[in-house]
Amino acid sequence: MAAPGGFSGTDFRKEEAYFLGFTQAQVMAFVVLIAFLLISPFFLYPVFLMKLLCFALFACAFNLLVGYVGLLSFGHAAYFGMGGYLTGHAAKVWGLPPELSILLGGLVGAALGLVIGWIAIRRQGIYFAMITLAFAQMVYFFCVQAPFTGGEDGIQSIPRGYFLGFLDLSRDLNMYWLTAGVFLAGFLLIHRIVHSPFGMVLKSIRENEPRATSLGYRTDDYKLMAFVLSAGLAGVAGGLKSIVFGIATLTDVFWTMSGEVVLMSLVGGLGTIFGPFVGAAVIITMQNYLAEFGAWVTVIQGAIFVLCVLAFRRGLVGEIGNWLRVRL
Amino acid sequence: MDDIFGIPAPLLFGQLLLGLINGAFYALLSLGLAVIFGMLNVINFAHGAQFMMGAFVAWMLLEYAGLNYWWALILAPLLVGLFGVLLERTMIARLYKLDHLYGLLLTFGLGLIIEGIFRNQYGSSGLPYRIPPQLSGAWDLGFMFMPIYRGWVVIVAAVMCLATWLVIEKTKIGSYLRASTENAALVQAFGINVPRLMTLTYGAGVALAAFAGVLAAPIYSVNPQMGSNLIIIVFAVVVIGGMGSILGSVITGFGLGIIEGLTKVFYPEASSTVIFVVMAIVLLARPAGLFGRA
Numbered sequence: 001m002a003a004p005g006g007f008s009g010t011d012f013r014k015e016e017a018y019f020l021g022f023t024q025a026q027v028m029a030f031v032v033l034i035a036f037l038l039i040s041p042f043f044l045y046p047v048f049l050m051k052l053l054c055f056a057l058f059a060c061a062f063n064l065l066v067g068y069v070g071l072l073s074f075g076h077a078a079y080f081g082m083g084g085y086l087t088g089h090a091a092k093v094w095g096l097p098p099e100l101s102i103l104l105g106g107l108v109g110a111a112l113g114l115v116i117g118w119i120a121i122r123r124q125g126i127y128f129a130m131i132t133l134a135f136a137q138m139v140y141f142f143c144v145q146a147p148f149t150g151g152e153d154g155i156q157s158i159p160r161g162y163f164l165g166f167l168d169l170s171r172d173l174n175m176y177w178l179t180a181g182v183f184l185a186g187f188l189l190i191h192r193i194v195h196s197p198f199g200m201v202l203k204s205i206r207e208n209e210p211r212a213t214s215l216g217y218r219t220d221d222y223k224l225m226a227f228v229l230s231a232g233l234a235g236v237a238g239g240l241k242s243i244v245f246g247i248a249t250l251t252d253v254f255w256t257m258s259g260e261v262v263l264m265s266l267v268g269g270l271g272t273i274f275g276p277f278v279g280a281a282v283i284i285t286m287q288n289y290l291a292e293f294g295a296w297v298t299v300i301q302g303a304i305f306v307l308c309v310l311a312f313r314r315g316l317v318g319e320i321g322n323w324l325r326v327r328l
Numbered sequence: 329m330d331d332i333f334g335i336p337a338p339l340l341f342g343q344l345l346l347g348l349i350n351g352a353f354y355a356l357l358s359l360g361l362a363v364i365f366g367m368l369n370v371i372n373f374a375h376g377a378q379f380m381m382g383a384f385v386a387w388m389l390l391e392y393a394g395l396n397y398w399w400a401l402i403l404a405p406l407l408v409g410l411f412g413v414l415l416e417r418t419m420i421a422r423l424y425k426l427d428h429l430y431g432l433l434l435t436f437g438l439g440l441i442i443e444g445i446f447r448n449q450y451g452s453s454g455l456p457y458r459i460p461p462q463l464s465g466a467w468d469l470g471f472m473f474m475p476i477y478r479g480w481v482v483i484v485a486a487v488m489c490l491a492t493w494l495v496i497e498k499t500k501i502g503s504y505l506r507a508s509t510e511n512a513a514l515v516q517a518f519g520i521n522v523p524r525l526m527t528l529t530y531g532a533g534v535a536l537a538a539f540a541g542v543l544a545a546p547i548y549s550v551n552p553q554m555g556s557n558l559i560i561i562v563f564a565v566v567v568i569g570g571m572g573s574i575l576g577s578v579i580t581g582f583g584l585g586i587i588e589g590l591t592k593v594f595y596p597e598a599s600s601t602v603i604f605v606v607m608a609i610v611l612l613a614r615p616a617g618l619f620g621r622a
Contacts, residue, residue, distance in 0.1 A: 072429045119608050122615040126371045126428050127567060131611065134564040138604035145597060255560060259436060266433065298444030305437025309430050310419060 021195035025326035029274050037180045046172040047244070052284045053183040054241040059264040059276030061233035064190050066262075067271030068199065069226045070206035071121075074129040075136025076234050076261050078116070079109035081253030082139060083235025088155040088248035089148050098161045098169060102182070102239040109235015110228050112139070117227030121220055124209075133255060140253045154249030158242055175244060182240055186233050191273060193229065202226055263301055266308045269315025274328050278317050335593055341472040343589040349478055349547065351585015352485035355578045356540040357562045359489055362571040363496070364533035366509045368526055370420060370431030376559030377442035378534045381408045382541020383550045384446060387457050397460040397546070404542045405535035412534030416527050424526075439556065446552040454549030481543050488539065489578040496574055505529065564607045570620020580618060 019027050040049055062076050083105035090101040120131045143149045150156070160169035169175045193199050204212045205219050212219050242248040251257065260283065268279025283301075290297050308315065314322055321328040332340050357375060364372045372378075385407055386400035395403065415438060423430045459477045466473045496502040508515045508522050516522045541555075548554055569580030584603050592599040610618060 072432070074432075119611050122611050123567070126365075126432060129429065129432055130371065130563040130567055131607070133560055134567065134604050134607055137560045137564075138601050141600040141604075144600075255556075259440070262433065262436075295444050295447040298447070299441050302437040302440030302442075302444060305440065306419065306434060309434040309437065310422060313426075313430070 021191065023327055025321070025324065025328060026273065029328055033274070033277065034184075037184065041173060041176045046176040048284075048288060050172075050176055050179045050244045051241070052281055053179045054237050054244060055261075055264065055284055056277040056280035057183045057186045057240070058234055058237035059261055059268065059280045060187055060190050061230045061237060062261045063265045063268075063270065063272075063276045064193065064233070065226055065230040066265060067275075068194055068206060069202045069223060071223060071227070072125075072129045072262075073120075073132040073227075073230070073258075074262065075116070075132035075134070075139075075255075075258050076231070077253050077255060077257035078136035078139040079113055079231040079234040080238035080241075080257060080261070081143065081248075081250075082112055083109040083238030084242040084248040084252050085143065085149050085155060085238075086235075087239030088158040088242040091161060091243065092155060092158045093148075097165065098163055098178075098243050102236060102243060105239025105242070106232045106236035109238065110232030112235075113228045113231020114224070117224050117231065121223045121227065133258065136253070136258055137255060140250070140255070143250060143253050149248075149250075152250065154247055155242070156247050158246045158248065160243055160246065169243070179240060179244060182236065186236060187277070190233070194273070198222070198225070260301070263305055263308075265315075267304060267315055269318030269321075269328075272315065272317045272321065272328055275315050275317040279315065282316070333594075338472050340593055343593045344586065345472075345474065345478055345482075345589075347585045347587070347589015347592070348482050348582065349585070350588060351582035352482050353540055353544060353558065353581075354562055354565045354585055355489055355581025356485050356543075357537060357558065358565045358569065358577040358581050359492055359574065360533040360536040360540075361562065361566055362569075362574065362577045363492070363536075364530055365571050367505060367529040368416075368420070368424070368431070369428050370423070370435065370530075371428070371563075372530075372533065373432055373435040373559070374415075374439040374442065375435075375534075375537050375562070376555030376557075377439040378408055378412065378537040378555070379541040379544070379558065380446065380552060380555035381411070381442060382538030383457070383545040383548075383554060384450070384541075384552075385538065386542040386545045387455055387550045390457070397542075400542050400545075401539070405539040408538035408541075409531045409535030413527055413531040415534075416530040420530065421523070421527070439559075443552050443556060450552065452552055454551035454554075457545040457550050459546040477546060481547065484543065485540070486582075488536070492536070493574045493578070501525075561603055564603050568603075568607050568610045568617060570617020572617070573619040576617075576619025 022030060058076070058080050062073065065071050065073055086108040087101040087105035090096040090104050091098060096104070116132065116135045120128055120135065123131055144151060148155075160175060163169055163174070163178055167174050167178070169178060194202075201212065201217055201222050204215075204217075205222060209219055238248075238252060241252070264279035264283045265276050266279065267282050268277065269275030286300070287297060290300065293300075312319060317328045331337065357379060361372060361375055364370060364375075382404045385404040386397070389395040389400045389403060390397075419434060419438075420431060423434060463477045463480050466475045467479070496505060504515065504520055504525060508520075508525055512522050544554065565581055565584055566577065568584065569577045571577065584606065587606065588599060588602055591602040598605070
């Protein structure tokens, strides 16, 4: 499995923590990110921004697994979509408040991740990708048939409700602040996980699993834990998306969605902290402006895949970091 | 003779036949995937798209060149195989030194491009392709009517699988192939052009997918999504069988088709998920797959 260049990210040996585990360059990038989150809703359409943030969180969750453990899951749509359905169902049918509904979406994603991950981590590399894809397709077929998902129609007109009982989320700007808050919390949580002792073990598994095993780590437990965390955060992202758009459909559990999140992470840079956000921004913006070209969007996405794999394996953020000689 | 386990016999045999046909396609496609993976260490995600291309090329040959099914059966695999050779030379060959997952991502992108182009050109509703006159009609087997074309598909697929097995196990070029799978550097040291062997293997695997596509054209309508829906199931088949053995993938392919067909009779709600359930059970009991090497 070990390959020259590795599968993810650039590893610079000298890594100095500057502030809360961030390097100096990362702090600067983080300040830019915060400034963007604060200023953008006054210049850009909030609904577009919220879509971007939901997918950015989804991509960050996916990147936790592929970038730091080296496990390429090709079925993350299952957790994203299932989280979306459960959140939608909880908010609409059970009348739960949005924060609880989203939490429930995350829990369902994590539970599903526990079951699928437990089986999938028995194989590595390409097999792992195929197994996760196959299970995601099984979840898709389940969602086509299950009564609570509404089949082809999906769950529609999900109420946004009131956050903590008082903040009216039907106003787009309020909804935006909640979305930005959830995204930021997820982003920082992933950063914390990656820089914890637990995260160090994950990275050692990525680099050399037999060696991590020989050092006495039960690598399967670590991989499963990372899988559950990633799936749970993907579920939160899906739930957030349901609340924002008031709709949960089969598109979100279909394999094309799994492909899209892979693309976002790849474009931004696998194994970089800011890569998934940048990648999601690029892909969502592209979909927004190219929507009128219909099926050509698929062709363009495929072309980006090919281009990234052949020429830009570090992704945008990885390339910039490599150019500036810093980790981003 | 009318009822078997409380199920009307025609229904049971009808679904069994349908399962056998699906199994034929699983077998042909997983065989191609296994051959490509064995040699190139690349999982060819574009396999579904190339299967679809086979069906479309057959349709185009009839529509634009007036060439019938029998010509398509020869020409479509050749043309799509050549296209595969082109892909391997220009792109896939650049990734051999990298992590195998890059090959998966590249071919996934290629699959998206191919499918998207065909969807733009021909829409997603599907085009009809007629069963050739020599194979239309049905045989009366006494207990059921068997459409001749369906029988033909099962037989031809089985023959094709057997031929592939013979080429790999019993011929000179097959022995080179097996040797390169074990140790490519050593085979190259003996003066065999391994890169060309890899190109040809990819071309042959793609041609096999296109051949399956031509067989499928008269059964399913020719549409751009016909491959991507199938390929995920084929991935599960490959995981269940393990990619170590050629005959293993053939047996697994047909076997799972039959299991799927039987599920349609006894518990139709689970028919679309049964293969994935089998995959989960196999992974729990025998993670390397039924015929795989750990």
